[in-house]
Amino acid sequence: xxxxxxxxxxxxxxxxxxxxxxxxxxxxxxxxxxxxxxxxxxxxxxxxxxxxxxxxxxxxxxxxxxxxxxxxxxxxxxxxxxxxxxxxxxxxxxxxxxxxxxxxxxxxxxxxxxxxxxxxxxxxxxxxxxxxxxxxxxxxxxxxxxxxxxxxxxxxxxxxxxxxxxxxxxxxxxxxxxxxxxxxxxxxxxxxxxxxxxxxxxxxxxxxxxxxxxxxxxxxxxxxxxxxxxxxxxxxxxxxxx
Numbered sequence: 292x293x294x295x296x297x298x299x300x301x302x303x304x305x306x307x308x309x310x311x312x313x314x315x316x317x318x319x320x321x322x323x324x325x326x327x328x329x330x331x332x333x334x335x336x337x338x339x340x341x342x343x344x345x346x347x348x349x350x351x352x353x354x355x356x357x358x359x360x361x362x363x364x365x366x367x368x369x370x371x372x373x374x375x376x377x378x379x380x381x382x383x384x385x386x387x388x389x390x391x392x393x394x395x396x397x398x399x400x401x402x403x404x405x406x407x408x409x410x411x412x413x414x415x416x417x418x419x420x421x422x423x424x425x426x427x428x429x430x431x432x433x434x435x436x437x438x439x440x441x442x443x444x445x446x447x448x449x450x451x452x453x454x455x456x457x458x459x460x461x462x463x464x465x466x467x468x469x470x471x472x473x474x475x476x477x478x479x480x481x482x483x484x485x486x487x488x489x490x491x492x493x494x495x496x497x498x499x500x501x502x503x504x505x506x507x508x509x510x511x512x513x514x515x516x517x518x519x520x521x522x523x524x525x526x527x528x529x530x531x532x533x
Contacts, residue, residue, distance in 0.1 A: 295436070299325040300332045305434040307406050307415040309391075311422055312438035312483075319387055319416045320344070323352045326414050327381035340381050351381040359390040367398040371405045374413045383414045391417035392424035399426045406432045421482050423517035446480065450487025456533055457492055457505040470533070474526035481525055482516040489513045508532045 298304050304326065310319050324334035324344040334341050343349035355370055356362045362370075370386065378384040388394070394402070406415055406429070415433070422430055449469075456466045473481060489509055496502040512528050 299334065302333060304414075306413065307417070307433040309417045309419065309422055309425065309430060309433040309435045310438060311419055311435065314438035315418045315420075316389065318436060318438035319389070319418055322416060323349075323385045323387060323414075326383040326385050327351055329382070349381070350379040351383065352385045352387065355386060355388045356390055356393070359393060361390070361393040361395070362388075362398055364395075364397050364401065367394070367401045371401060374405055374409055377410075378412055383412050384410075385414045385416065387416045387418070389418045392419040392421065394425075396426060399429050403428055403432065420479050421486075421517050423482075423514065446483035446487050450484050451491060453484060453488040453529070454491040454495070457488065457509055458495065458502060459505075466533075467530075470526060470530050473529065474523040476522050478516065478520075478522060481522045482513075485509070485513040485516050485525075 299321070302325075304322065308319075308322060310322075312318075321334060324336075324341050326333075327340040327344055327349055328334045328338055329340050330336075330338040334344070336342075336345075340349060344352055347354075353370070353373070356366075374384065374386065376384075402415075403426075405413070417425065417429065417433060419425060422435060452466070452469055456470070473484070476484070489506070492502060492506045492509060496506050509532075512525060512532070515528075516525060
C-alpha cells in the first residue's frame with residue numbers, strides 16, 4: 292500500500308489537491324471516492340458512496356466545467372455559494388475541476404478564500420497538465436500529486452538525462468542527439484521533462500550547493516514552458532545555456 296493509499300484508508304487526506312500527470316483523472320476519481328466512502332477502509336468500493344462515485348452519480352461529487360469551456364466568474368461564484376450548502380449524504384462535499392488551468396486569475400482568486408477558509412466538509416481537486424498554469428496562491432493551498440503513466444515514466448527518465456547535462460556529467464557534444472530530439476516533443480511532454488529535470492537538480496543542489504547555478508539556468512526555461520512557446524525554441528534555449 293502506497294503512502295497515499297494509507298492516508299486514504301486512515302481518512303487522513305488533505306482538503307485540497309492539485310493533481311497533475313497523465314493519469315490525473317483516475318487518481319482524482321480515487322480521491323473523490325475515498326472522501327465520500329462510508330466503509331471501514333476508504334475507498335472500500337462496496338458502500339453506496341463508492342458505488343455512486345464509480346457510476347458518476349454521487350450527489351456530493353460536483354464536476355465543474357466537464358467540457359473544458361472555462362468557468363466564468365459568475366459560475367465560480369455559484370460554486371462558492373454551493374459549497375456552503377451541507378452535503379446530501381456523504382461526510383464530505385467534493386468539487387472536481389478537471390480543467391483547472393482554464394480558470395482565469397479572477398476565477399482562481401474567487402476560489403482562493405473558499406479553499407483557505409471554506410466549510411470543514413468541503414474538498415477540492417484541481418486537475419491540470421501543468422501546475423505552473425495556476426496562480427502560486429492556489430498552488431500553495433493545495434498538496435500536489437503527480438499521477439504517472441507511460442508518458443510520465445519517459446519524462447522521468449529523460450528528465451534525469453537533462454539534469455545530468457546541466458550538472459556537467461555529460462558534455463553538450465555527447466548529449467547533442469538527445470538535446471536535438473527535444474524539439475520534436477509536444478509542449479506538454481517537454482514541460483513534464485523540464486519539471487522532472489528541475490526537481491532532480493533542486494534535490495541534488497541540496498547536497499551540492501555548487502549546483503544552484505545550474506538550477507538558476509534551468510529555472511527560466513522550465514517557467515517558460517507554461518506559456519505558448521514552441522518546443523523548438525525551448526530546445527534551442529536549452530542548448531544555448533549549456
